[in-house]
Amino acid sequence: MSPSRERRNPLEIQELLDECIGFLHRSPSALLACPLVARSWVNKAQANLFRNPLASTLEFAFSNVRVHQFLYSLHSNPILAGRVYELDLVVNNRNVHPSTLDNIRTLEFTNLERLNIDLEENILPELFEPLLSSPSLQYLHVRTSQTFTALAPVWACCSPTIRHFELVCREESAQVPPSVRRIYGYLKSLGLALSEWDAACPVQPRSRLLHPFDLSQLKAIATHEAVSVPWDSICADNIEVLDVNEHSFGTEMDLTVLPNLRILRIQLVGLIRLGMLDCLAPIILGAPHLHTLVLALVSEYDNDSKAQLAVLEAALLPLVSFACPVVEVAYWNDDFTEDELRGVFPQLLSRDMARLTFFPYVYAYFD
Template identity: 30%
Template sequence: MSSNPLRIQELLDLCITFLSDSPADLLSCSLVARSWCARSRSDRLTRKFCNALSKSPHLGHYVKELRMGNWPALIQNLDPVTFTHLHTLRFYIGNVSVASELYRPLLSLSTLRTLHLDTSSRFLASVQFLVLCPTIRHLNLSCREDYEEPQADFASSLSEKLPFIRLTSLELEISGGEDPVQHNLNQAALYPLDISELEVLSIWGSSTIRWNSLPPAAQESIRIVDSNFWLGVLDLSHFKNLAVLRLGMIQGSGGGAESDVRCTLASISPANPIQIVVLGLSNGLLRYNKEECALIDRILLSLAERDVRVELEFHLAMDTRGAEEKVRDWFPTMAAENKFHLVYRSYEMTDVWLRELLS
């Protein structure tokens, strides 16, 4: 934890939330430190938005996407009934366990289809919170790792309940510290979510996901898999309808990540209808394990010969000449055969690209 109290995010959230009813105090907060400025300004803008809606409720009918912070005092002034066309909600909640009743009217809107939830709560509590939004089909959840396994009787009781939130896409980013537990993706662990007809699965930032815990129905329905960080070996032989695979390779891991990527690519069945394989490559100064890259090179070439589009993805900050030199060094056969497509994307562009693939 930071020794400077101005840099403690929880303290900042509490201060801004406490003063959210006072525009003058929010203005003062914006002058405390640079890190407080954006948060205070955003809160003031949200207050203006809420005031505009209270004076002209008909404006809510034109709102299709809403982005909000952890502003309970302001949210109480919103009338969810006016949001007749709201389909996307993006917001941050510090602790979901104390926010259920406050956010229920907004999350239970029948038009809501996409939810981006960023929270400091643990994985299990965050998933249980989603019972409030039964109509969502696309979920982007950023939360913290659990440190304790759920009790057996609790998990058993969940597994007996019928799922009712049937997702089309699931993007999961889990962050945490030392000694987290392994997280399953089965029905009991994800209740009230149903992923039996999932089309897109994106796992970011955690090595604590048990990939083999995916239900067989989900493995057969998934068309896009995106894992941007350390993933472990993913057996794709059961993903019968997989069309797009994007894997992030982490540099300088002594052959760890490179080996996982190689084994994952090798598990793609010749009968698999895969169309695009993307390797997200680091821009740093560390070098990949050359022996593993040589093996990946051969697998990528065999995929390219099956008319699979192979993309080597760099961040936009990478210069073109440096990227091409690294590709020829790491994947010489693919480079010699001119079988790869070198692309440059920001993280935001990658998100847009994945959404366009589904449309």
């Protein structure tokens, strides 16, 4: 047999090795042992170990000691910061202590694509500004007890590469002037929710508070009760995905002006809001490209609310038959069994016009 036809040892094929090491991404101990086997295993093991280092395991995510070990590794070898593609920061006394942010912000995460910041303490937003300016950042999720007003100046530091932005914070009635600098980028998806809300405070347009983000090319938006949508900055013809709470129906949101809507996701919390069914018909009939209607059952349901779901099916059936979207029902196992839901939506399921989905349910707008 000629040398050219000799079979190669699988352990000498780097692509195959990389693929095998990739299966160990949920086992930090196994990845740490890889460099002890061979030098050729080092790069791929490091890439998997540091890709999303603070969410590798529950132990890692909820241990301040492990967070310090992670930071020590990065400060000892700054090249490792370039291996980090996702970063989950839960800032409190148990996870990432507020004082730890100073150590994190000095690192250069040149390849960071996803950033999730959960501020459970009253932390100054300026502390995480350097992370927001990462040159490759595309996905940004921020949950904080701060107000829209307090956060508005921070957005001027954001990277122009951000395309997907989710924000959960407090509301207030103060008027906020737009910042001077504008980001030369645009968002594809936007999520807005309130952690606390005072019903006495008027809901102000988000266009001023989200400045300097460019919303003109927005394709997906998620917004819940008492959160106004900055329609003056959005091109309604571009919206393809809409995620709303049932409380959004019948409010100042005009959901009928979305002709290119493809996916409509409605979060149903307990009893169905009066008037929701009347508002739903023109949305479905006015969106000729709608192909999926998602009913997300996100709260506990008693017998009364389960009976209302049966009424909902009766109202949806003629609409779905005419407009032809698929109804997807997402639910918790603790609230329903599959047999119960089949009893609630018998006609849609028997006509193969509905499908059931378990929570945890995360709808991927754009990946």
